[in-house]
Amino acid sequence: MSAAAIEWGQPQVRPDTSSVRRWIEVGEQPRQPVPQILADLFSARIGYRVTTYDLGLGDGAAADRALIYSPSWPQTIEAVTDLGRADVDRRCILTRAPFALAATVGPSRDWLLNTLDQLPADRQRVHLEDVEAVRRMFTHFQEMDIFQGGGSGRLLLTAYMNAHVFPLLRRSHTEQVRRALCGAAAEQVYLLGWMAYDNGEHGTAQRYLIQALRFAEESRDPALGAHVLAGMADQATLLGHPKEGQRLAQAGRQGLARADSAACLADLWTLEARALAALGDKTGTAHAVNQAETAFAAVDPESEPEWAKFIDEAYICGEWANSFRDLGQPDIAEPHARRSIAHARSQNRARRGALSHAALAVTHLQNRDLEGAHAAGLKTLKLSATIKSSRSIEAIRDVAQKMHAFGKHRLVIDFNDRARTLLAA
CATH class of the missing domain: 1.25.40.10 (Tetratricopeptide repeat domain)
Incomplete structure (x- = not known):
């Protein structure tokens, strides 16, 4: 546990046998971030996400809830809203949160299974003023990230999401409007995760990416979900988990089979190549790059979604x-x-x-x-x-x-x- 506490930036956390006995026998609640650290330790050992609630250590903070790929849409909205508030407030429990490898397994599996079970998505774009406003803002913030780096505009984007986008999700809509709004929100939440990733805040990034994947599923846009998995694959490989990076890229390609985005396909093959290279697989890397080159040659920039514009x-x-x-x-x-x-x-x-x-x-x-x-x-x-x-x-x-x-x-x-x-x- 000492090693995990150091990863959380809390080297002074060194619970002894007496402390553990009080937790178990007396029901004493350890102070934060001990419950979060314990949840991470159990998750890594078991192989799927365990929450502080599962351990009987409280409901968990926004940092913990945002690692859960919830089947409940209202709970998803609340989780990402709480995450946005914690991010703007720069709460220590979030800024110190490390990347949790076990948390990546369930979201990619659930997204892929649910996406494959869905009926073909309605591709018609819904031209509603509020949804289009969100999409226009995405373009501006994505350009800010591309040209100035992830540390430049993330908190501004988070404040915009908290004030304008998340409230829209709580209103009633037709099914078409709801899906379009979920897609626009997924793009923004993914961008928040990517900005945090580029700024070296990997625990925050992971939480945003998991919630972006859930939003993408709700939008019924497999290409957007595959794009989010590409970001998750990139992060896993960068943090020294190339096997997980390869798995996430492959899951994205399988989900993308029912969609049409040559740019996203090229990106997923490219990120699989990065993972294979980290594993020292020269043959696999060369094959993945060749597949990426083939997909990239078929890219028509005018037909690609806005979020794919950076794949050039x-x-x-x-x-x-x-x-x-x-x-x-x-x-x-x-x-x-x-x-x-x-x-x-x-x-x-x-x-x-x-x-x-x-x-x-x-x-x-x-x-x-x-x-x-x-x-x-x-x-x-x-x-x-x-x-x-x-x-x-x-x-x-x-x-x-x-x-x-x-x-x-x-x-x-x-x-x-x-x-x-x-x-x-």
């Missing part, structure tokens, strides 16, 4: 570069990284440019080209200074760590000095 050459080539970089295949990774950089530069996308320059720097290091790595690393620093993204910061740390193999070379010292200044800021 800047993004997808950058992820292919990261896959081959992770496999230690710099000669394959480098051309993909350069394609990504070129497209990111043409769009002024600093975050994607920073990530792909970092990938390029690592490929140079793998080829023992310190000068090339230094030049690409400096561009990573320059771009990262203009955005709020923990992923770009982690990319800088990764380049710096891999430069250590070159000892006290002047270029290594120069890069470390510049990186230290940015990281301190």
Whole structure:
């Protein structure tokens, strides 16, 4: 339990035998975040999400409820509303919450089974003023994330959701209007999760993504649900759970079989490639990238939903570069990284440019080209200074760590000095 408490940022939590005896025999309620930590420990051991309520330790905070993929639609609305309030208030129980691997199993399974059981979705767009207003706001906030990083606009988006979107969900609507509104809300809740993910707040991100998946199911839009699973796959792989990342990407592809989004399919194959690369599977990675290339070649940007607009050459080539970089295949990774950089530069996308320059720097290091790595690393620093993204910061740390193999070379010292200044800021 001590290790779990440290992960929660609570190293002082060290319950002894007497404390546990009082919980069991006397019914004493431990203080937060002990119930949350215990729920995480039991969940990891059993393999599915266990709540504080299941353990007899209270109803649980918003942080715990948001990990549950509830079959009840009213409970889903209340869970995501409570999560939004806690996020805006920056409550410690949420900001310290770690990623819970066991919580990813049930949502993807339930979404896939329920999606496959649904009748074909009505694809006609409902042109209601309130729903369209939500969708227009999504476009603005997504652009804010793409160009400025996830740390820039998330709390503003959360406040907008709390004040305008969640109240709409509580009103009565026709079935068509309700589905359209659920789809628009799913896009926004997913974006909140993605922004938290990009800002390094993985416990918060996971909770938003689980609730976004539930909203997507309610909208009867399999492509949107598959998109959410892609985000969950990306997060799982990044946090050191590539087998779970692969499973989530595969679940997304199975659910997408009844929908039509070549961009989403390309993304899911790409994220499966990232997971396979993390597992060291060269053959599987090459196959997944080939499948992604085939799907991406069929993308018609005009027919894709707004949430898929970011799945372009800047993004997808950058992820292919990261896959081959992770496999230690710099000669394959480098051309993909350069394609990504070129497209990111043409769009002024600093975050994607920073990530792909970092990938390029690592490929140079793998080829023992310190000068090339230094030049690409400096561009990573320059771009990262203009955005709020923990992923770009982690990319800088990764380049710096891999430069250590070159000892006290002047270029290594120069890069470390510049990186230290940015990281301190």
